[in-house]
Amino acid sequence: MRRDRFKSLTLFFSILFLIFSALFVYELFAASSLTWSRLGIAFIFGRRWDPLKGAYGALPFIYGTIVSSTFALIAAAILGLGVAIFLSEISPKGLRELLSAIVELIAAIPSVIIGLWGIFVLVPLVRASLQPALAPLSFIPLFSGGSPSGLSMLAAIIVLSFMITPIVATVAKDCLLMVPQELKEAAYGLGARRYEVIRHVSIPYAKNGILGGLILGYGRAIGETMAVTMVIGSSYIISPSLLSPAHTMAAVLANEFAEATDSLYLSSLTAIALLLILISFLINLAGRSVVLRWKRAAR
Amino acid sequence: MGVSKRTAMAGAILVLAIIAGAFFTFQRPASQPQPTSTTQATTAEPALGKRVAIQGAGASFPYPLISKWAQEYDALTKGMVAINYQSIGSGGGIKQVSERTIDFGASDAPLMPDEAKRAPGLLHIPEAVGAVVLAYNLPGLSGRLKLSGDIIADMYLGKIAKWNDPMMASMNEGMALPDKEIVLVKRSDSSGTTFIFTDYLSAVSGEWMRSVGRGKVFNYPGAVGARGIQAKGNEGVTAIVKQTPYAIGYVELTYALQNNVPYALIKNKAGRFVEANFETIANAASAAAPKLPKGDEPWDKVSIVDAEGEASYPISSFTYLLVHKDLSYMDKGKAQALVGFLRWAVTEGQKYCKDLYYVPLPAEVQRLDLETISMIGK
Numbered sequence: 001m002r003r004d005r006f007k008s009l010t011l012f013f014s015i016l017f018l019i020f021s022a023l024f025v026y027e028l029f030a031a032s033s034l035t036w037s038r039l040g041i042a043f044i045f046g047r048r049w050d051p052l053k054g055a056y057g058a059l060p061f062i063y064g065t066i067v068s069s070t071f072a073l074i075a076a077a078i079l080g081l082g083v084a085i086f087l088s089e090i091s092p093k094g095l096r097e098l099l100s101a102i103v104e105l106i107a108a109i110p111s112v113i114i115g116l117w118g119i120f121v122l123v124p125l126v127r128a129s130l131q132p133a134l135a136p137l138s139f140i141p142l143f144s145g146g147s148p149s150g151l152s153m154l155a156a157i158i159v160l161s162f163m164i165t166p167i168v169a170t171v172a173k174d175c176l177l178m179v180p181q182e183l184k185e186a187a188y189g190l191g192a193r194r195y196e197v198i199r200h201v202s203i204p205y206a207k208n209g210i211l212g213g214l215i216l217g218y219g220r221a222i223g224e225t226m227a228v229t230m231v232i233g234s235s236y237i238i239s240p241s242l243l244s245p246a247h248t249m250a251a252v253l254a255n256e257f258a259e260a261t262d263s264l265y266l267s268s269l270t271a272i273a274l275l276l277i278l279i280s281f282l283i284n285l286a287g288r289s290v291v292l293r294w295k296r297a298a299r
Numbered sequence: 300m301g302v303s304k305r306t307a308m309a310g311a312i313l314v315l316a317i318i319a320g321a322f323f324t325f326q327r328p329a330s331q332p333q334p335t336s337t338t339q340a341t342t343a344e345p346a347l348g349k350r351v352a353i354q355g356a357g358a359s360f361p362y363p364l365i366s367k368w369a370q371e372y373d374a375l376t377k378g379m380v381a382i383n384y385q386s387i388g389s390g391g392g393i394k395q396v397s398e399r400t401i402d403f404g405a406s407d408a409p410l411m412p413d414e415a416k417r418a419p420g421l422l423h424i425p426e427a428v429g430a431v432v433l434a435y436n437l438p439g440l441s442g443r444l445k446l447s448g449d450i451i452a453d454m455y456l457g458k459i460a461k462w463n464d465p466m467m468a469s470m471n472e473g474m475a476l477p478d479k480e481i482v483l484v485k486r487s488d489s490s491g492t493t494f495i496f497t498d499y500l501s502a503v504s505g506e507w508m509r510s511v512g513r514g515k516v517f518n519y520p521g522a523v524g525a526r527g528i529q530a531k532g533n534e535g536v537t538a539i540v541k542q543t544p545y546a547i548g549y550v551e552l553t554y555a556l557q558n559n560v561p562y563a564l565i566k567n568k569a570g571r572f573v574e575a576n577f578e579t580i581a582n583a584a585s586a587a588a589p590k591l592p593k594g595d596e597p598w599d600k601v602s603i604v605d606a607e608g609e610a611s612y613p614i615s616s617f618t619y620l621l622v623h624k625d626l627s628y629m630d631k632g633k634a635q636a637l638v639g640f641l642r643w644a645v646t647e648g649q650k651y652c653k654d655l656y657y658v659p660l661p662a663e664v665q666r667l668d669l670e671t672i673s674m675i676g677k
Contacts, residue, residue, distance in 0.1 A: 149546070237524050245528070255489065258389075
């Protein structure tokens with residue numbers, strides 16, 4: 001009896017949360033209806049954003065968000081997985097606890113502080129050292145051109161990977177630590193070396209969880225606002241080069257929402273917020289479907 | 300197991316109770332006295348009347364000044380009038396005061412026609428004057444850079460690309476300007492600073508007016524887009540100018556002063572090169588005063604850039620308080636307190652401007668403001 005009541009209470013909370021999320025999306029959609037009715041799908045593929053001239057196209061922001069967070073995710077996956085493997089499989093126990101605590105601490109640094117570090121330390125470094133170092137590669141479009149200040153997509157990618165590596169590393173480490181000892185011992189018993197155990201036993205066992213960590217990190221990178229806004233250079237021009245300034249969806253909201261008064265302008269910014277939510281949602285969904293497929297294959 | 304479930308249940312009920320309590324408290328009308336709070340109120344406030352709280356919101360530029368006013372006015376009225384100001388941006392301020400959810404708004408730019416249409420009867424009250432300067436970074440250069448409106452427009456339009464351009468050199472005779480590309484910096488976020496800057500360039504350059512225009516954001520025109528830099532906030536632009544050799548950018552005067560960044564002398568309408576300081580900026584405001592509209596007329600055409608006068612600094616602007624002419628949407632005591640505060644802010648309150656690097660209103664504009672304030676409720 002009491003168990004039933006408890007069950008319905010938790011159900012009530014879950015439904016409440018669902019209703020809130022739905023209302024949230026509905027509200028964004030309603031507030032951006034002017035943009036959808038006036039510009040329609042052209043808003044998503046428009047390359048020009050010039051509020052003074054009444055031109056609203058969201059493509060530069062969508063492009064910047066996806067490129068910056070994808071590159072950051074690749075960097076964080078490599079770095080984070082390395083950290084996680086070291087902490088879970090290789091390091092002695094005392095060191096593991098100390099290092100884990102430090103990694104988790106880095107994840108807790110407020111993003112505005114990382115942004116300040118970005119503008120005062122990283123950006124001059126990109127200008128004075130990284131750009132000249134990458135100059136020989138300038139025949140590749142990805143590294144062509146440059147920004148005289150160092151504010152660039154590259155700076156944003158570095159800041160983002162610094163922010164999400166601890167998340168990826170912490171989640172992956174916890175998953176790797178959950179691999180049953182018997183399984184590993186059996187592999188050792190069969191004559192496997194440490195690398196082979198990690199490669200063929202631990203990682204396959206923990207891959208669902210690791211992917212979960214990557215999705216979490218990707219979500220953080222897509223939505224990250226403050227730190228990115230401070231270093232990306234906020235250019236409305238889509239450039240193939242990582243050394244050029246760019247823009248993201250979260251950054252344009254942070255930059256322009258407070259002073260936007262014209263109604264189409266405000267509605268277009270809201271439309272970008274809606275797109276941002278939808279994109280995060282789709283990426284989450286894609287990640288989940290991969291996990292689901294793996295689970296089914298394992299069965 | 301049973302225990303932890305019970306704990307969870309109790310926790311959930313507690314949370315619900317708190318939420319319900321909060322709703323209940325917030326929904327209770329403030330004027331309906333509660334037995335416990337009345338006793339407290341009477342002991343704290345002797346017969347002088349009710350304590351009022353005035354809510355304002357808007358631009359971030361005047362935030363330090365309004366906070367100072369709030370503090371001083373609280374002391375002056377012995378805690379009877381509390382001013383709460385939230386710097387949420389001009390957009391939010393205009394929206395909220397138009398919808399009458401707050402008592403006054405603040406904006407760095409006057410209302411544009413479509414905004415004014417949505418809020419008929421909203422009065423413009425200039426509260427202080429701000430100025431924008433061109434901060435630059437020219438390593439090894441002694442002396443002060445001189446610029447004119449044409450040259451600034453041509454730089455930002457991409458027609459002058461190098462520091463030693465002949466136009467630039469003829470204006471700065473005797474200075475060894477380097478053969479380097481000019482690194483342009485502008486604001487990436489929308490702001491009143493950008494509005495003042497583009498307002499000035501639109502006033503002095505027809506080409507700027509046609510190809511870019513005036514507003515709180517603008518796009519670098521044409522090819523400049525690929526090399527121009529954008530930074531967030533006055534602090535961001537100042538930081539980039541300071542650390543990037545051969546850069547130039549526009550910032551509020553305060554930021555150039557506080558960060559010790561050199562800024563250019565600007566040629567005014569009378570042909571003189573003037574430095575931005577308290578006097579030259581106030582001169583610009585005085586020069587424009589006779590032509591200002593009444594408080595309840597449209598202000599969208601108002602601009603004090605490129606002002607007349609030998610010693611007027613040309614890139615300056617008012618920052619505004621916005622108040623409804625008809626205050627019947629708030630209770631009488633509050634409306635009276637608001638009017639009292641406004642009167643004080645535009646006269647007595649002006650003495651706090653200089654310490655915070657705002658330029659006080661010249662006497663002519665104070666008079667206009669008092670006239671505007673006396674329209675309230677009529």
